[in-house]
Amino acid sequence: MIHFKQVSKHFAGKAVVRDLTLEMAKGEFTVLIGTSGSGKSTTLKMINRLVEHDRGEILFAGEPIEKFRAQDLRRRMGYAIQSIGLFPHWTVEENIATVPQLLKWPKAKIRDRVTELLELLNLDPKQFRHRYPHQLSGGQQQRVGVARALASDPEVLLMDEPFGALDPVTRATLQEEVARIHKITHRTIVLVTHDIDEALALADRIVLLNDGQVVQQGTPLELLTRPATPFVRDFFGGSDMGIRLLSLREVGSLTRRGEPYSGSQPPLMDSMSLSQALSKFVAQRVQQLPVVDEQGQPLGVLHFADLTTERNDA
Numbered sequence: 349m350i351h352f353k354q355v356s357k358h359f360a361g362k363a364v365v366r367d368l369t370l371e372m373a374k375g376e377f378t379v380l381i382g383t384s385g386s387g388k389s390t391t392l393k394m395i396n397r398l399v400e401h402d403r404g405e406i407l408f409a410g411e412p413i414e415k416f417r418a419q420d421l422r423r424r425m426g427y428a429i430q431s432i433g434l435f436p437h438w439t440v441e442e443n444i445a446t447v448p449q450l451l452k453w454p455k456a457k458i459r460d461r462v463t464e465l466l467e468l469l470n471l472d473p474k475q476f477r478h479r480y481p482h483q484l485s486g487g488q489q490q491r492v493g494v495a496r497a498l499a500s501d502p503e504v505l506l507m508d509e510p511f512g513a514l515d516p517v518t519r520a521t522l523q524e525e526v527a528r529i530h531k532i533t534h535r536t537i538v539l540v541t542h543d544i545d546e547a548l549a550l551a552d553r554i555v556l557l558n559d560g561q562v563v564q565q566g567t568p569l570e571l572l573t574r575p576a577t578p579f580v581r582d583f584f585g586g587s588d589m590g591i592r593l594l595s596l597r598e599v600g601s602l603t604r605r606g607e608p609y610s611g612s613q614p615p616l617m618d619s620m621s622l623s624q625a626l627s628k629f630v631a632q633r634v635q636q637l638p639v640v641d642e643q644g645q646p647l648g649v650l651h652f653a654d655l656t657t658e659r660n661d662a
């Protein structure tokens with residue numbers, strides 16, 4: 349879907365992105381992560397031509413991006429950023445409808461789309477549609493920003509630290525919503541963050557940048573278990589490595605299926621991460637917990653001991 353071939357970008361004679369070769373497949377969730385100033389935002393902005401690359405080639409849907417008019421490209425790619433950029437004198441509805449208006453969609457279609465997006469992002473349409481940005485909390489504004497980026501059903505969603513300024517609880521909720529949207533819509537998403545746990549939670553594929561170059565790219569599990577250099581190991585590892593590995597796997601993967609449970613502890617969901625399960629074991633001071641599926645049907649038992657004896661690189 350998006351292909352970088354030996355792309356470079358210089359500012360004032362200095363290379364800030366060097367020789368970047370990347371492929372973002374259709375429907376894939378790619379996270380660009382790296383140290384501050386490593387070129388993440390510049391890489392993202394080169395995709396919708398907010399920044400023009402000066403060497404190499406960037407292809408979108410098989411065509412060099414220069415072949416598209418910048419405005420056409422931007423209409424095919426939603427863009428959500430940390431500072432939100434909502435228009436202050438426009439209502440939530442008008443803000444979300446920015447691109448559909450430009451595309452001259454019929455009024456009824458725009459109204460329905462705004463309703464659909466507000467519901468998707470857990471904002472009650474009746475309550476929020478006619479509000480102005482200053483009447484929203486920071487988290488609600490960010491949701492509207494994401495809804496606006498999704499409004500015209502773009503093929504690609506570009507997100508630059510979209511949850512950057514939020515408290516951890518709101519941030520986690522929005523991450524879950526974006527993960528859910530990705531699951532439902534199979535949009536191609538490219539997200540910039542410097543939050544390792546956010547990257548691990550959301551990415552199909554992580555690209556780690558340092559000093560304008562790719563240090564390693566791969567699945568979250570590959571980067572955690574097979575770091576290409578000490579830099580990668582230090583970046584992802586540190587003292588939280590074990591917890592991060594557990595965060596990549598679900599309770600269902602270690603559940604002893606069909607085993608009966610006779611205790612009285614509340615059950616774990618099979619889709620919960622093993623790191624969340626670990627927290628329950630510690631908080632409840634137990635060795636075993638029952639596991640249920642989404643419908644609440646018993647599946648078996650998770651044993652605390654299995655978290656440490658099972659290989660986590662499976």
Ligand SMILES: Nc1ncnc2c1ncn2[C@@H]1O[C@H](COP(=O)(O)OP(=O)(O)OP(=O)(O)O)[C@@H](O)[C@H]1O
Nearest residue numbers: 359360364382383384385386387388389390391542
């Ligand atoms: N318009 C610009 N003019 C000059 N230099 C720029 C411009 N935009 C970015 N840079 C420089 O390019 C480098 C990469 O910036 P970029 O914003 O892509 O990094 P980043 O990885 O997104 O950083 P952060 O995590 O701090 O946001 C930085 O050294 C930055 O100062």
